[in-house]
Amino acid sequence: xxxxxxxxxxxxxxxxxxxxxxxxxxxxxxxxxxxxxxxxxxxxxxxxxxxxxxxxxxxxxxxxxxxxxxxxxxxxxxxxxxxxxxxxxxxxxxxxxxxxxxxxxxxxxxxxxxxxxxxxxxxxxxxxxxxxxxxxxxxxxxxxxxxxxxxxxxxxxxxxxxxxxxxxxxxxxxxxxxxxxxxxxxxxxxxxxxxxxxxxxxxxxxxxxxxxxxxxxxxxxxxxxxxxxxxxxxxxxxxxxxxxxxxxxxxxxxxxxxxxxxxxxxxxxxxxxxxxxxxxxxxxxxxxxxxxxxxxxxxxxxxxxxxxxxxxxxxxxxxxxxxxxxxxxxxxxxxxxxxxxxxxxxxxxxxxxxxxxxxxxxxxxxxxxxxxxxxxxxxxxxxxxxxxxxxxxxxxxxxxxxxxxxxxxxxxxxxxxxxxxxxxxxxxxxxxxxxxx
Ligand code: HAX
Numbered sequence: 001x002x003x004x005x006x007x008x009x010x011x012x013x014x015x016x017x018x019x020x021x022x023x024x025x026x027x028x029x030x031x032x033x034x035x036x037x038x039x040x041x042x043x044x045x046x047x048x049x050x051x052x053x054x055x056x057x058x059x060x061x062x063x064x065x066x067x068x069x070x071x072x073x074x075x076x077x078x079x080x081x082x083x084x085x086x087x088x089x090x091x092x093x094x095x096x097x098x099x100x101x102x103x104x105x106x107x108x109x110x111x112x113x114x115x116x117x118x119x120x121x122x123x124x125x126x127x128x129x130x131x132x133x134x135x136x137x138x139x140x141x142x143x144x145x146x147x148x149x150x151x152x153x154x155x156x157x158x159x160x161x162x163x164x165x166x167x168x169x170x171x172x173x174x175x176x177x178x179x180x181x182x183x184x185x186x187x188x189x190x191x192x193x194x195x196x197x198x199x200x201x202x203x204x205x206x207x208x209x210x211x212x213x214x215x216x217x218x219x220x221x222x223x224x225x226x227x228x229x230x231x232x233x234x235x236x237x238x239x240x241x242x243x244x245x246x247x248x249x250x251x252x253x254x255x256x257x258x259x260x261x262x263x264x265x266x267x268x269x270x271x272x273x274x275x276x277x278x279x280x281x282x283x284x285x286x287x288x289x290x291x292x293x294x295x296x297x298x299x300x301x302x303x304x305x306x307x308x309x310x311x312x313x314x315x316x317x318x319x320x321x322x323x324x325x326x327x328x329x330x331x332x333x334x335x336x337x338x339x340x341x342x343x344x345x346x347x348x349x350x351x352x353x354x355x356x357x358x359x360x361x362x363x364x365x366x367x368x369x370x371x372x373x374x375x376x377x378x379x380x381x382x383x384x385x386x387x388x389x390x391x392x393x394x395x396x397x398x399x400x401x402x403x404x405x406x407x408x409x410x411x412x413x414x415x416x417x418x419x420x421x422x423x424x425x426x427x428x429x430x431x432x433x434x435x436x437x
C-alpha cells in the first residue's frame with residue numbers, strides 16, 4: 001500500500017470509530033431546523049451534509065482542514081523552485097488531515113505522473129469530440145469516456161465487500177486526478193491549436209506540467225497554475241459541483257461518473273462558468289464604451305445598464321460568503337506582484353471598487369463583494385490564455401482535487417445513499433393550517 005493510502009487508512013479508521021460513538025451518544029440531537037423560505041430558496045444555509053475536507057465561514061472564507069488560504073500559501077511545501085504552494089500538498093492535507101513534507105509532495109507529484117497514462121482507445125474517443133462543442137462539455141464527456149477504466153466499477157461487478165470500497169475509490173481518484181491535466185490540455189490544444197499536442201514533461205509537478213502541456217512555459221504562469229489549482233480545489237460540500245459529486249457518488253456510481261456530473265454543475269453561469277462570463281462581460285463593456293481603459297464613472301454606468309437588463313454582474317455575489325472572497329484576494333495579491341500594470345487587471349481592480357456599492361444600493365443582494373471568478377480570467381489572459389470558454393475547464397481540473405478527496409472519505413465512512421425528503425406546496429399549506437390551529 002502506498003504512503004498516502006496508508007496514512008489515509010490510519011486517519012479514517014480512527015475517525016470512523018469516533019463518528020460511530022458520536023452518533024450513538026448524540027444521534028438524536030437537533031443541529032439545525034428548516035424554514036419554509038429555505039425550502040423555496042435553494043436550501044440556503046441548511047446544515048445537513050457531511051464534508052470533511054474544508055469548511056466555509058461566511059465572513060472569513062474557506063479553510064482547508066483548518067488552514068486559511070494565506071496560511072496554506074505560507075505552509076504548504078513549494079518544490080521545483082515554486083513560489084506558490086503545490087496543490088499536491090493540499091490534496092495530501094485533505095486526505096490525511098496532516099500538512100505534508102517536501103518529500104511527501106515530491107512523491108505525490110511523481111505518483112500522479114506515473115498514473116497519467118491514457119489508453120489508445122481513450123485518445124481515440126478524445127479525437128472524436130468535435131471542437132465546436134463547448135470545452136466544458138468536451139471535458140465532461142472526456143471524463144465519461146475514461147469510465148471504462150474505473151477500478152471501482154470493475155471490482156463492484158466482480159463482487160467486493162463494503163470494507164473494500166474506499167480502497168478502489170482511492171485508486172480511481174488518484175488515476176483520475178493524474179489524467180485530468182492531460183485530458184484538459186489535449187482538449188485545449190485540439191480545440192484552439194489545430195490539434196498540435198505537447199507531450200508531458202515527467203520532471204514537472206502536476207500544475208507546472210499542466211501549464212507546459214497547454215503550451216505556456218513561463219515560470220510565473222506555472223506558479224499561477226499552482227496557486228489557481230490550490231485555491232479552486234474545494235469550497236466545502238454545499239456548492240453545486242461538490243454536492244453533485246457527493247450525491248451521485250452516494251449511489252455507488254464510480255469516481256468518473258460522479259466527477260463528470262459535478263463538472264456539468266460547474267458549467268452553469270451562476271457557478272463556475274462565471275469565470276468565462278466575467279471576461280465576456282468586460283469585453284462587451286470595452287466594445288460598447290469604445291475604450292480599452294474605461295474610467296470608474298464609465299464602469300459604474302455600464303454596471304447600471306447591465307442591471308437594468310435584469311442580468312447579474314458576473315463574478316460578484318455568493319450564496320454563503322459575505323465578504324470579499326479570499327480566493328479573489330489571493331489572485332489580486334498575485335497580480336500585484338507579477339502584473340500590476342496589465343490593462344485588464346486594472347479594469348478588474350476598478351470594477352472591484354465600483355460594483356459593491358452599486359449592488360449594495362439595490363437592497364436585495366446579500367453579498368456585494370467579488371467571488372473567485374472575478375479575477376481569474378484577467379490573470380490567465382495576461383499569460384496569453386485568451387480562450388475564455390476554456391477557463392471553467394481549468395476550474396474543473398482543480399475542483400476535482402477537493403471533491404475526489406471527499407469521495408474517498410465518503411466511501412471510507414460508507415456513507416449511505418443520499419436521499420433527503422421533498423415537500424409539495426400542498427403539504428406546506430397543510431402543515432401551516434395544522435400549526436395555526
Ligand atoms: N448581480 C446582480 N444581482 C445579483 C447578484 C449580482 N452579482 N448577486 C445576487 N443578485 C441578486 C439575485 O439575483 C437575487 O435577485 P432576485 O431576488 O431578483 O432574484 C438577489 O440579488 C438576492 O440574491 P442573493 O441571496 O444575494 O444571492 P444567491 O445566494 O441567490 O445567489 C449567486 C448567489 C452567486 C448565484 C449570485 O450572487 C449571482 O448570480 N452572482 C453572479 C454570478 C456569479 O458570479 N457566480 C459565481 C459564484 C461563485 C461560484 O460558484 N463560483 O464558481
